[in-house]
Amino acid sequence: MPTRIGLDIGTNAVRAAKVSTNRDGEATLENIGQVILPPGAVRDGEVVDPQTVAECLTTLWSERGLRSRKVAVGVANQQVVTRLVDLPSVSDEELAEAVPLQASEHVPIPLDSATLDWSVLERFADGEGNEFVRVALVAAHRDMVERLLEALRLAKLDPITLDLDAFALLRALAADHLPETEGAEVLVDVGTSITDIIAHEHGAPRFVRELTMGSGRITDGLITQLAMRVDEAERTKALTGCSGGPPPEGVSPEAARIVADRARDLVEEVRGSLDYYRAQDHSVPVRRALLTGGGAQLAGLSEMLSEALEVPVEPARPLSNLKVGRTGLTDDELEEAEPFLSVAIGLALAPTS
Ligand SMILES: Nc1ncnc2c1ncn2[C@@H]1O[C@H](COP(=O)(O)OP(=O)(O)OP(=O)(O)O)[C@@H](O)[C@H]1O
Ligand SMILES: [Mg+2]
Structure with missing residues (x-):
């Protein structure tokens, strides 16, 4: 049975998910684990200190008894930009010439210091019979990719694919999309410093954005405005939430206000992105969102x-879309870990190229 290890290098932690797929295409989660990174080793989703990240990866491999060195690794940070672009339909060869020429119009990072990748998502016709091709364009700063690859090299890991976290989310979660549901579903992954958004219709991506803002901004607000220590700020944030109402015992109204205000900022950013999508001619009405x-x-x-x-917002359930094998984790541990696993699982589900 082919197995794959998906590796999510996040700002807070490195996470690996090992998934096997049988002949009928059924996926089973075989192993899962994470190691928390020391602060600063990955900043804003970018590997800053390859040596430290490599040490954490080595720990992760030995703690979880992972043997294969081959990994499908994900990226999401401000040095990588994804755009879905619709172009008039031409042959693959003509497309290969056209895409790099068009890319600078769509991608807001200088292409001379970036690597450009693209793939055809679908070919379709508009109401008037004009044929189009929808292309996913990905531009990534070379230096950022280099530091990521350096961390993998030092940990003796071999990247077989480099994928976008947003597309991994889609693979991990799109199966949840009820077949009878018309319209688009939005998947939102709120991390420490990155929020990935992807809208899809029955698994076909319609819109993708990586926001350079995450839940860490809320923690930062408590640290900078109230001079809290990091652990105190994390605790206060988790305890307080942003539901409104009187602050819980031991939390000042000021702290509760900061958490609520910054959560609101984040939500407004997500809304702004989706408003942009919704304003496009070809956009599909959004029916619900899944949050992870x-x-x-x-x-x-x-x-x-x-x-x-x-729209209704529900918690994403990556573990409901595949069988859970003998991971060595209890049901409670798995349930607690689930919100953190969507990307790693989705990376492990990447098709073999
Ligand atoms: N119980 C909780 N209540 C509130 N926030 C929480 C809780 N548990 C974790 N968080 C927040 O989740 C964030 C970490 O999320 P996650 O581990 O998905 O990020 P990451 O993948 O490491 O980062 P990124 O994707 O941005 O690179 C932190 O900001 C942390 O404070
Ligand atoms: Mg993440």
């Missing part, structure tokens, strides 16, 4: 997002 990532754990965030987007 550590930041999704903030009490009240789901309701706040639901109000802003005017």
Whole structure:
């Protein structure tokens, strides 16, 4: 049975998910684990200190008894930009010439210091019979990719694919999309410093954005405005949530206000992105959103997002879309870990190229 290890290098932690797929295409989660990174080793989703990241990866491999060195690794940070672009339909060869020429119009990072990758998502016709091709364009700063690869090299890991976290989310979660549901579903992963958004219709991506803002901004607010220590700020944030109402015991109204205000800023950013999508001619009405990532754990965030987007928001359940094998984790541990696992699982589900 082919198995794959998906590796999510986040700002807070490195996470690996090992998934096997049988002949019928059924996926089983075989192993899962994470190691928390020391602060600063990965900043804003970018590997800053390859040596430290490599040490954490080595720890992760030995703690979880992972043997294969081959990994499908994900990226999401401000040095990588994804755009879905619709172009008039031409042959693959003509497309290969056209895409790099068009890319600078769509990608807001200088292409001479970036690597450009693209893939055809679908070919379609508009109401008037004009044929189009939808292309996913990905531009990534070379230096950022180099530091990521350096961390993998030092940990003796071999990247077989380099994928976007947003597309991993889609693979991990799109199966949840009820077949009878018309319209688009939005997947939102709120991390420490990155919020990934991807809208899809029955698994076909319609819109993708990586916001350079995550739940860490809420923690930072408590640290900078109230001079809290990091652990105190994390605790206060988790305890307070953003549901409104009187602050819990031991939390000042000031702290509760900061958490709520910054959560609101984040929600407004997500709404702004989706408004941009919704304003496009070819956009599909959004029917619901699924929320994942550590930041999704903030009490009240789901309701706040639901109000802003005017659609129901539900917790994403990556573990419900595949069989869970003998991971060595208890059901309670798995349930607690679930919000953190969408990206790693989705990376492990990447098709073999
Ligand atoms: N119980 C909780 N309540 C509120 N927030 C939480 C809770 N648990 C974790 N978080 C927040 O989730 C964030 C971490 O999420 P996650 O682990 O998904 O990020 P990451 O993948 O490491 O970062 P990124 O994707 O941005 O690179 C932190 O800001 C943390 O404070
Ligand atoms: Mg993340």
